[in-house]
Amino acid sequence: MRHYAPESIRNVAVVAHGGAGKTTLVEAMLYTANVTTRMGRVEDGNTVSDYDPDEARRHMSISSSVAPLEWRDTKINLIDTPGYSDFVGEMQSALRVAESALIVVDASSPVEVGTELAWKLATERHLARMIYVNKLSREGADFERTIDALRSQFGKSVVAVQFPIGREKDFNGVIDLLREKSHMLAGNGSSAEVVGDVPDELQEKVAEYRRQLVEVIAEQDEELMMRYLEDDPIALEELIPVLRAAVMDDRITPIFCGSATVNIGTHLLLDDIVDMAPAATSADSADRSLTSLVFKTIADPHVGRVSIFRVYSGALAANSHVRNTSQDADERIGQVFYVRGKEHVPTDAVGAGDIGAVAKLAGTLTGDTLAAEKSSDKLPAIEFPRPSYSVAVKPRTKADLDKLGQSLHRLVEEDPSLHLGRDPVTGESILSGMGESHVQIALDRMSRRFGVSVDAGLPRVAYRETVGGKINAEYKHKKQTGGAGQYGHVFLEIEPLPDGDFQFVDRVVGGAVPRNFFPAVEKGVREALEAGPVAGYPVVNVKVTLYDGSYHDVDSNEMAFKIAAKEAFKKGVLEAKPTLLEPILTLRVTVPDQYAGDVMSDLNGKRAHVNGMNPDSGSTTIEASVPAAEIQRYATDLRSITQGRGSFVTEFSHYQNVPPMVAETIKAAAHEAASA
DSSP states (O other): OOOOGGEEEEEEEEEHHHHTOHHHHHHHHHHTTOOOOTOOOOGTTTOOOOSSSSHHHSSSSOHHHHHHEETTTTEEEEEOOSSSSGGGGHHHHHTTTTTTTEEEEEEOOOOOOHHHHHHHHHHHHOOOEEEEOOOSTTTTTTHHHHHHHHHHHHHEEEEESEEEESSSSGEEEEETTTEEEEEHHHHHHEEOOOOOOEOOOGGHHHHHHHHHHHHHHTTTEEEEEEHHHTTTTOOOHHHHHHHHHHHTSOOOOEEOBTTTTTTTTTHHHHHHHHHHSSSOOOGGGSSOOOOEEEEEEEEEEEEEEEEEEEEEEEEESSSEEEEETTTTEEEEEEEEEEEEEEEEEEEEEEEOOOOOEOOOOOOOOOOOOEOOOTTTOOOOOOOOOOEEEEEEEEEEEEEHHHHHHHHHHHHHHHHOTTTEETTTTOOOOEEESHHHHHHHHHHHHHHHHOOOOOOEEEEOOOOOOESOOOEEEEEEEESSSSSOOEEEEEEEEEEEETOOOOEEEEETTSSEEEEEEEHHHHHHHHHTSSSSTTTTBBBBEEEEEEEEEEOOTOOOHHHHHHHHHHHHHHHHHSSEEHHHHHHHHEHHHHGGGGGHHHHHHHHHHHHHHHEEEETTTTEEEEEEEEEEEGTHHHHHHHHHHTOOOOOOEEEEEEEOOOOHHHHHHHHHHHHHHHHH
16 A cells, blocks of 8 residues: 555544444455455444454444555545443544545435534534435435535534435436536446436425535525525536535534445535545645654454554654653554554555554553654643443452453553452452443453453442440450460440541540550451441441550460450441431432433432433433442443433442332342352
């Protein structure tokens, strides 16, 4: 593959709701550009983009994939992204390095939740947006209804630049509205197109849609608008440059159409990407020093870590040294290559505006900047969404345990929207992601690639125990039969401590307990704090005072007083009105207005206390305080209630008493687990 100047490169993120046909469209474009000799099928698991075995088995994209092609002396880097919302991190990383987003919609169900998400994320990055109405050969496809839905949802700047010839099984071509020319397949299995005139039966409809297009273009230029209002004809040569500029500046969103499965409309789509999509970067960027961003990492068990990067200026050359300015570390570059799905195409360098890859970097991760050796330039990192679903991961065997830590870290390196943590109380390894499918697929991938099998379940909730009243407790630890004896005797005062976690004080008079044993008493109490007597959870919000005791001149030692203190505390807590505390989270849920009532009803069933509702332009944000135990699967619940259109964030708020009936259930579960 030859090198291209930045102005001859188009980086296009292909985004959509799951099932709209993104991957099939990428296949059609690769085939039309003669990159492949046959079109793969998602159902057969043999497409260029979905090369991962998990993708082939599930018939869906679960990670982004780069697929470059050459068309009319231009290199188009297509980045095929997953459409399922659990993998939104992949979409965000692709949009971070693209100049334009090609939003694919299904002609039989145009505006779905993934369509809205893709539009929102592309808008936030101020990318040029183009829409491709796919599957027009499918039963139930309706182009005009789709246009109406898109314009209703996204505004009047969304406008058709193409119109289909025929409907459903009779769909056989596309009309270029500006040039008023038809494009149809040549037939006989050829991917070539035949250009002709608009069919007579479509003249009136094409004229109507062309008027809409010309009006939207004219609105971008004051002189053209005046002429349009005065019915002064505007030449094609005047309209095209204004349309191109408006698309590149994100003022007009053109709607293309076709059917990827039968490869109709693909030629015209590729032409329009070359003509309308913004170039990768300015021409002088090739003359500046290297800056590049790693936007994807693949943890390959055979090749090692593969880092896929986008070059913003300069060039990243093979067998060179660069500076990772994000990590403040040097990196040695070996062979660099272009990627097309799983294929690696070696090259001597990847130039400004282009996308390439390198293997086996020492410490570079997704989001890091690779720059010239003495550079300090650092590009903004990729912002990934916060995880919303967590599981506790347990190895199945000793062999799995030995490999688990490293394998989990490699998963997180590959997918930064996964988070790995460890609960300091339970000791559980916690893997968090965007949803149940996201986490489960990641664990399946770990098993396949690294041979590590695990069991995954809901993490233990971080309950706490405390006391509800003040009590005095005594315990004497005495062992004086044969050999060295032990003797420790303490009196403890145990009481609630509302404004603190734990406080230990001494109030011993007359030397009843020698001062040198005070630290042992405190240590014994602290050990007892780790597992309370009610259900085995840590004890908090308690003040303990050592106020009396006794000792033996020979047999008293630190161990004896530590044991006495631990047992006195456990005995006292059981008599001091012990209660369970549960973590309460502040939950902020944002949903379209029509789902607000259903979300409120669901929260009421989760023991939530709603603190407020804030409507804003068709959506409502509900803020509530809710027990952490009630929303461990909230990512799944909310997706079901809102058809995937809701989002939420949580943060820890405080602990509060568990209701008695719920507390009994928790105690029973704890005792069952302890006896298992």
